[in-house]
Amino acid sequence: MADQNSTAAVPDLQAILATLAQYSAQNAAAAPATGTDPSTPQSETASQQNGGGARLSAEQEQPAKSLDPRLPRPQGRSGTSTPKPMIDPATITVWPEALRCVTKIGAQNPQFAVNIKRMMKDQRANEMRWYSERQNLKHVHANRAAETAKAESILKSLNQNSYEPLPELETPEEKKERELAEFDRKIYAAQETMAVAMTAELKSLGVPFFGTSESLIVPDDQDLSESKLPDGHPKYSLLVTRSELAALQGKMVDLLEDLYRD
Incomplete structure (x- = not known):
């Protein structure tokens, strides 16, 4: 009778141990999931707390960066003040x-000074070029007179007293004055053109x-x-x-x- 009771109790003990083992396995499987899953409520709570702190910091800094547009701006600091119109x-x-x-x-x-200096430089260069060209013309006249006198001297020495210079429509002096006058008229026209161009540029500069x-x-x-x-x-x-x-x-x-x- 005792053996029968002992034998009958064995299945009950095994069932209890199996139940405990199953329960322990379930708890062990649930523990790592709670600590490692970033999508658990605990991780979401921490993320929300961090995000809330960042938003709070941004909200605290925001009033220092901008002013309420409904409030009047401080005098002398407005970047959109309308400048006085220029005459x-x-x-x-x-x-x-x-x-x-x-x-x-x-x-x-800033370009005003640059343009004025360039105009002054161009004007000076033109004036120096015109002066140099006029001086060259005067040198040509001087050399021409010397060559003419030399040629006449040679012809006269060859023909002795029978030499008579050919009649000229204008004297060397008259020719020199005519060429200088023509050159000066060209220079005057160039100066007028330069003056018109400079006037237009000064006008565009205001x-x-x-x-x-x-x-x-x-x-x-x-x-x-x-x-x-x-x-x-x-x-x-x-x-x-x-x-x-x-x-x-x-x-x-x-x-x-x-x-x-x-």
């Missing part, structure tokens, strides 16, 4: 305002007195006191004669040469 150089006919205008242009446009509005220029023989300007007309935009305008242009050129001479 049209074509309307300036008085020296003080012209001086302020060209000074402002030189300060705002230099006052070059490109002045024709409505402000009157003939030299016209009395300025008889010309009326509308009420409220700017004081820097007065009527000017062509002679006065030419004098102002010369004064401006002298100023630019003084400012930008190397």
